[in-house]
Amino acid sequence: MVAAISWGRCEWRRKGGFAFPSVRFDGYGNVPYRKNCNEAGTPTHRPAGSAFTARRDGASKTGRRDPGTLTDFVVAAADEAACRAIQETEIIRLSIEGQRQIAAAILNPPAPSPALKKAAKRYRELFGME
Amino acid sequence: MTPVSFRFEALADGHDRAAFCCGDDALDRYFQTQATQDIRRRIANCFVIVETTASQVAAYYTLSAASIPLVDLPPDEAKRLPRYPTLPAVRIGRLAVDQRFQRRGLGELMPMNAVHRTIQDAAAAFALLVDAKNDQATAFYRRYGFRPVVDKPRTLFLPLVTAQKMHVTAAAAGPATSSAADPSLPASRYQTETSRRT
Numbered sequence A: 001m002v003a004a005i006s007w008g009r010c011e012w013r014r015k016g017g018f019a020f021p022s023v024r025f026d027g028y029g030n031v032p033y034r035k036n037c038n039e040a041g042t043p044t045h046r047p048a049g050s051a052f053t054a055r056r057d058g059a060s061k062t063g064r065r066d067p068g069t070l071t072d073f074v075v076a077a078a079d080e081a082a083c084r085a086i087q088e089t090e091i092i093r094l095s096i097e098g099q100r101q102i103a104a105a106i107l108n109p110p111a112p113s114p115a116l117k118k119a120a121k122r123y124r125e126l127f128g129m130e
Numbered sequence B: 001m002t003p004v005s006f007r008f009e010a011l012a013d014g015h016d017r018a019a020f021c022c023g024d025d026a027l028d029r030y031f032q033t034q035a036t037q038d039i040r041r042r043i044a045n046c047f048v049i050v051e052t053t054a055s056q057v058a059a060y061y062t063l064s065a066a067s068i069p070l071v072d073l074p075p076d077e078a079k080r081l082p083r084y085p086t087l088p089a090v091r092i093g094r095l096a097v098d099q100r101f102q103r104r105g106l107g108e109l110m111p112m113n114a115v116h117r118t119i120q121d122a123a124a125a126f127a128l129l130v131d132a133k134n135d136q137a138t139a140f141y142r143r144y145g146f147r148p149v150v151d152k153p154r155t156l157f158l159p160l161v162t163a164q165k166m167h168v169t170a171a172a173a174g175p176a177t178s179s180a181a182d183p184s185l186p187a188s189r190y191q192t193e194t195s196r197r198t
Helices: A051-061 A070-088 A096-107 A114-127 B025-040 B106-120 B135-143 B160-173 B176-181 B185-197
Strands: A012-015 A018-021 B006-010 B045-051 B056-069 B086-097 B127-131 B155-159
Touching: A096 B056, A096 B127, A096 B155, A114 B006, A114 B106, A114 B160, B006 B106, B025 B045, B025 B056, B025 B086, B045 B106, B056 B106, B086 B106, B106 B127, B106 B160, B127 B160, B135 B155, B155 B160
Parallel strands: B086 B127
Antiparallel strands: A012 A018, B006 B045, B045 B056, B056 B086, B127 B155
């Protein structure tokens, strides 16, 4: 999508005789569209309530105008990925009594209750075992 | 009662989610707006009971992965566990029956379907967990042998070895409709597990 970007109004910087645009990467490592950038080419379009906006709000309170460095993006993205991984495999933390109870149930599994047997039979009759 | 037949299916685009109404707003809203997104992001799977003649969604439940760390056990107790330090489990996060199909015993069929799926699953899990919404739901699950975890009275678990026993005994006692399928993976796995334990 690089061809779709208009570079015209962004600030051009010069380094070693080579001009390059000051457009920064978005959260996915791509160069964002111009419509999501301010005059300086800094991206303004962020997912609401993300680690990045929290960081940006924190930065504006501490007096820094723009926290949008690539490092910040990487840290924010890592935060989000970690949160998602935790959500996906939910970890159920128990006290020592709870852990003992679970361990005992694995080592000596209880016999199925009458209601469970009845429900299993009904399930088999309705849907089979395949 | 009129003869109706039901079928278990994985939630797909063809199912009419908008018409579902179980009487609990949060459960309805989850099914209508969130369920497909969770499937897409692989956070939870959603299975439905479809009424076959009118192809209405009669009930749904969700399954997701969970793990229980058993890190605080003393070494002599931990040594006997099949897996340490965390145990994999499968969790029924939500379960709801549409108002039009309530009081027909569909609620008890969904945990059975979950047990069935989990036993056949490629990745083994040691227990089925449920989150009960209220005391009534807790009492419902307790009847089927789910036990509340001591610290979390609203989280109940059923060891899958117990559930496998129930399927095997049901297979022995029940009609020999699928006798050819009986010595298949779940039954044989159960037998090897019991012989290992004794």
